[in-house]
Amino acid sequence: MIPTLLGIMLLNFIIVQAAPGGPVERMLAQIQGMDSDVQSRLGGGSSEVSSNSPSQTGSSSSASKYRGAQGLDPELVTRIEKLYGFDKPAYERFFIMIKNYAVFDFGESFFRDKKVTELVLEKMPVSISLGLWSTLIIYLISIPLGIKKAIKDGSNFDLWTSSVIIVGYAIPGFLFGVILIVVFAGGSYFDWFPLRGLTSPDFETMSVVDQLLDYAWHLVLPVTALVIGGFATLTMLTKNSFLDEINKQYVTTARAKGLTDNKILYGHVFRNAMLIVIAGMPSALIGIFFTGSMLIEVIFSLDGLGLLGFEAVLNRDYPVMFGTLFVFTLMGLILKLISDLTYVIIDPRIDFASREH
Numbered sequence: 001m002i003p004t005l006l007g008i009m010l011l012n013f014i015i016v017q018a019a020p021g022g023p024v025e026r027m028l029a030q031i032q033g034m035d036s037d038v039q040s041r042l043g044g045g046s047s048e049v050s051s052n053s054p055s056q057t058g059s060s061s062s063a064s065k066y067r068g069a070q071g072l073d074p075e076l077v078t079r080i081e082k083l084y085g086f087d088k089p090a091y092e093r094f095f096i097m098i099k100n101y102a103v104f105d106f107g108e109s110f111f112r113d114k115k116v117t118e119l120v121l122e123k124m125p126v127s128i129s130l131g132l133w134s135t136l137i138i139y140l141i142s143i144p145l146g147i148k149k150a151i152k153d154g155s156n157f158d159l160w161t162s163s164v165i166i167v168g169y170a171i172p173g174f175l176f177g178v179i180l181i182v183v184f185a186g187g188s189y190f191d192w193f194p195l196r197g198l199t200s201p202d203f204e205t206m207s208v209v210d211q212l213l214d215y216a217w218h219l220v221l222p223v224t225a226l227v228i229g230g231f232a233t234l235t236m237l238t239k240n241s242f243l244d245e246i247n248k249q250y251v252t253t254a255r256a257k258g259l260t261d262n263k264i265l266y267g268h269v270f271r272n273a274m275l276i277v278i279a280g281m282p283s284a285l286i287g288i289f290f291t292g293s294m295l296i297e298v299i300f301s302l303d304g305l306g307l308l309g310f311e312a313v314l315n316r317d318y319p320v321m322f323g324t325l326f327v328f329t330l331m332g333l334i335l336k337l338i339s340d341l342t343y344v345i346i347d348p349r350i351d352f353a354s355r356e357h
Helices: 002-018 022-034 036-042 074-083 090-101 116-151 156-170 173-184 208-246 249-256 261-281 281-291 293-301 305-315 318-346 352-356
Strands: none
Touching: 002 090, 002 318, 090 293, 090 318, 116 156, 116 261, 116 305, 116 318, 156 208, 173 208, 173 293, 208 261, 208 293, 208 305, 249 261, 261 293, 261 318, 293 305
């Protein structure tokens, strides 16, 4: 896990360093626009960026590195580099970052004046709400539906449900979100559900029961969009896994011994067929928690981790970008480890230690 984590961080660090633009360029662009907040952060007045400053008559190596640095005092550019840590070479910045991340010190956002940890904790409840409920509903729908499709393989039920699944797989969740807004959130037809946020403005004054109802009311459309866009793959995975087991010799033997279909399905087939479904659970959780919900968060104005990461990339907010990448990657690796351990719990015949011999 440790080499994998380091490799992912290093690869992304190299890609980001090679990409055009960065926090220094963004700050220079703001200074050119005479942003007063920028001036106060640097502790200087507008005289430092005046085009009449005699120190700007010659170019410097630090100024020439950045687009938009022309006409600015080279000392000002140097101070901005130091502010964001770009006065050090890239390899040194990477090792400092990894050293800090080893003790879960993710630093402070370049443009939000908050620690990255505070930002992640602040946005996490929204993403957890979306991810938890959509994952739960997807599994509650997909596994029973996949089992039924495997049992009824080739029937009319299998054919028409496959048509629905193909539509769900082909159309992305965010497009379903737009359709749901147009139809049910006051777009063109009905005004049954709220358009933005997870709670109403008067949420704090409500009773506990009303708060739960208000929370569920706000979740209906975004969670529905995620479920419609995410249940297709798991349903087909479950169906194919059960079909593969149903066609094996031990099922034929069990039928010959007079066992009922339910006894065969849930006493023998279920444990073997669910292994591959469980193996895909960690990636499903990570995908729905942190990536699949980004556009849904934007569409429904939900301020979660997906939107935070998207804005960090646009603003070149490197501490937020790499801090969230480290956390998400670490969580993904831990979930995959849990998945391997779950294999052994479900099927004791699997023994990873014996592979060494």
